[in-house]
Amino acid sequence: TFDAQINNTNDSIDAFFLLYAASLVFFMQAGFAMLCAGCVRINNVQNTLLKNMLDACGASLGFYTVGYAFAFGGSFDDEYGKSFIGSENFFLMGVENDSFWLFQFAFCATSATIVAGTLAERCQMTAYLAYSIMLSAFVYPVVVRSIWSKSGFLSAVAADPLWGVGMVDFAGSTVVHITGGMTALIATMILGPRTGRFYDLRGKPLAEPKEMPGKCMCVPSFVLKCTFILWFGWYGFNSGSIISLSLQDNYLVLSHTAVNTTLSAAAGCIAALFLSTIISERFTGEISFNLQYAMNGCLSGLVSVTASCSVVTSWAAIIIGFLGGMLYIGVSKLLVKRRIDDAVDAVPVHLASGIWGSIAAGLFATPKWMEQVYDNPEAGLFYGGGHLLACQSVGVLFILATWAVEARFEPTGTVLKSEREGRI
Amino acid sequence: TFDAQINNTNDSIDAFFLLYAASLVFFMQAGFAMLCAGCVRINNVQNTLLKNMLDACGASLGFYTVGYAFAFGGSFDDEYGKSFIGSENFFLMGVENDSFWLFQFAFCATSATIVAGTLAERCQMTAYLAYSIMLSAFVYPVVVRSIWSKSGFLSAVAADPLWGVGMVDFAGSTVVHITGGMTALIATMILGPRTGRFYDLRGKPLAEPKEMPGKCMCVPSFVLKCTFILWFGWYGFNSGSIISLSLQDNYLVLSHTAVNTTLSAAAGCIAALFLSTIISERFTGEISFNLQYAMNGCLSGLVSVTASCSVVTSWAAIIIGFLGGMLYIGVSKLLVKRRIDDAVDAVPVHLASGIWGSIAAGLFATPKWMEQVYDNPEAGLFYGGGHLLACQSVGVLFILATWAVEARFEPTGTVLKSEREGRI
């Protein structure tokens, strides 16, 4: 019959679309791995890369066994109610269509791998493996359930969302990037800086932090390549988050999301490049352009727009990306000043831009796009809505608080620290 | 209702398809950047890469603000008539479905980035930025309007095309590659060769041009990687140009285009490899195979078939690629003889093959495929049509003339030249 045929056709499109998006997001693993490899010293390249590899594998097995169950278990059933953790669908049991798992796994792996670069050269393999499994199997799923599943207390797709709207985190500025970035921040603070970066061998602070550039030749080309790979992958990351492409008029959301992603990336790159040039001109009197800042500014633009890419106008996406790029420069310099050693600038890129992006959705979301994407005409502050901004703030604070608590209780801190003695 | 449902399904496929194609074309940025990085000396890698980055970002913002309006503004309205430049849809205002913009932006960025490699090591950042914005916001859109929009005087999709057929430039041998390649040629002639390439420090011509290979280790693997990335991206570039995949039988065009692209790439590679081997054997008496020629021959084959990939038979695609590969070798050697310094051979690959490809469409287009793709049974010279060849020739001359004029009037030439003093 007609209905059965068109449903099968639409299901085919949706499954294919999620495969496309998931494969692009998965490919970002290559980008993150190269980014790390380009930023660490040559004798540590192999170790850092192995961590990236284990992130992908650990996330896959961790998310299959328990992670998915914790995140989405039972939540497609409308009667299920709200909960912080799921207890069905372990090992994908009872799940008929696996394509959603595939897409969510790719996100989980991304969240885990954000941390690998920050910890470069400082963490034992077994400690890292313990971290990786804990993050992808427990922490990340709990965050996902709260914000993305129908059972989440913050979810915008719940039957009865918080303050009538819930939190809008379309593709994960909060879920993926704040979670990953916050983990990176806490871990690097526990582990302390690389030997010789901020302190001399006797522990006396250096007057100037020592640059520790990657020792590979050709590093800039490595790292630029990564930036393009990540930007490319972001088309899957952001656009894919529509999930059900074939629903009425969702194809308009698809294109709009991709366009906003593009514009925000460009604006972030240009903002960071020019701000860093202006700053360095004021200090040194010479005009010079820094590729590293341009590239990380681009990534910051991408992270910033991730929460709101489907619900804001294109000019707003440019503003969000532009401010994200400038924020990146500021936070990056702040970290160095506070002697926090982040080898790949993952904290400013993912954590700072993630927070800004989550808040920005509460400012710029338009009623028209909110209606199309979330069936809910509540809008951002600049369009007269205040509930959304409140939800966004609660969401951000929730993640930060969760992490602060988990960082205290979970044994990883101790493990990380004890293992630190073992090498450099 | 049935019609509404199937229309939504078809729109979903088309938007998804354009996202797929645009993301692949965008990924070519990584290929072009690596190609450049592999060919310049190590101290200039960072500068060259930053240019690539700015190309992508500049094209995105330039094409959003004014470029798209100049190229396609108002042209979807049949009443609009012909014009050289559009004056609607600035900032995407009034555009409901953004997916076409996304795809066109990716093309625009490609056209801009072709030039980065040629100018390696010779152009100031600010001058380059001025060039990049001018190309993507003004020059390229004017060319696009003439050939691809319904309002273009050369367009094959206009209501009343030139000589009953208009110019067939399916995926942009003319629009993208001649425009990019011609810019590269003019810029390198204005800037002159790298110091020490053809002349000694006192300006005396060298007996033999000095090879200036990239100093990165592992360069060949970099560059081969790029070739595969570009070939991969070309599946989006050429196949994506169908735009409306869901129209009746367009899926046949899709596959045919992809197959022709593959065969032409292979033929170009093999032609260039063997011609260069034969030439070097005649001069040195030794048989040796040159990877660089093979890879650029492959790219030449891809550029050559870009104009005609949807309207020629597969054996014709092989011939077009084969001749493109041989032409590349000839033009590359000619440039060296004329002491024109093209660090990445972008002129022979993009300009020479672009011209050949545009003409080839006027020779090999078959009535059957012209009917399917352009609703017009006019064919190439070898199938008894002459109008198409005439249109193709006019198109090529138009671009070359446009550029010759713009090169005189626009201030970039002066800027480029004056900045040249500043550094090597």
Next chain:
Amino acid sequence: TFDAQINNTNDSIDAFFLLYAASLVFFMQAGFAMLCAGCVRINNVQNTLLKNMLDACGASLGFYTVGYAFAFGGSFDDEYGKSFIGSENFFLMGVENDSFWLFQFAFCATSATIVAGTLAERCQMTAYLAYSIMLSAFVYPVVVRSIWSKSGFLSAVAADPLWGVGMVDFAGSTVVHITGGMTALIATMILGPRTGRFYDLRGKPLAEPKEMPGKCMCVPSFVLKCTFILWFGWYGFNSGSIISLSLQDNYLVLSHTAVNTTLSAAAGCIAALFLSTIISERFTGEISFNLQYAMNGCLSGLVSVTASCSVVTSWAAIIIGFLGGMLYIGVSKLLVKRRIDDAVDAVPVHLASGIWGSIAAGLFATPKWMEQVYDNPEAGLFYGGGHLLACQSVGVLFILATWAVEARFEPTGTVLKSEREGRI
């Protein structure tokens, strides 16, 4: 009409899907090329890469002219009967929809390029070219016809399959990987090890084999990148093998296949990493983790699940990948012991895992998925079926025997050997 419209829509999806899958599989060429480049010594990088390039080009032309005809010629006609080699559709004549060719070409190129790495540093260019054309135009197509075409005596889609079920080789553990891996094994045995690898210059066996690592700096990042590229490509490789995505409920197969691919890759990686760590701990007393083994274990997991990814449960995919990863370590060490020099471990990864994967399909295939994918409820041994396991064993033996015979008769052996004198 309704039927015509929905058929066109479904055809569009299928053609687009095959283009997506083919482009991902094609992109694996970049992964294989980099893998080779990372493993050979610097002065041989250019030669090795040129072989990779020629594999892609040779496969394209060889498969267009005769390969496709030999493999699938006439076999879509139900009246055609069984045969070992086709004799229609040369030069794609009479083929209306080219998308199937595109996908099959990408597989053919993969099969050819598996060999390039193994022979690193030992084979003349002309000999290699002869090999490459022979493999992609003759050997590979004959294998494909037997197993994948409707005319194949082993085919699971034939009207009257062997023992009522035929051989299940969903995405080519047998067809692609055993064929490629067996070629690699025979060629490396004919050519002998690299000079100095196992024997000193006078031919005396060394006490310990000499490690010959790639001399590029940054090699680990190269090679990890490749692993991710290949894993990424595998989503096209395995999922794409559904071919007709739009058939009733095939989208469920799509997602299931992609999930199984992911899990098996992860399991293979972890198995190989830990087994190698345990072994090295027993011999040296120190715990160390080896990136190379992790990555090749991952590839072994992917190869192992390729035959059965659509017809086994997810937990079975994990077991298959896990055992594949362990088998890889064993066979890799065995080859070194037998003084067989495989520069990139292609034999353990492709041949050993290919054989294991083909057998595993005969053990783990479930009636439910067999019904959906092959319209045939025959299942693997663990579900009470024996016919399938018998077919799988016949298939593996058939390929091994074919190659043993061809290795004797075809002139490549002699050519390879005679050319060996020419250079190291």
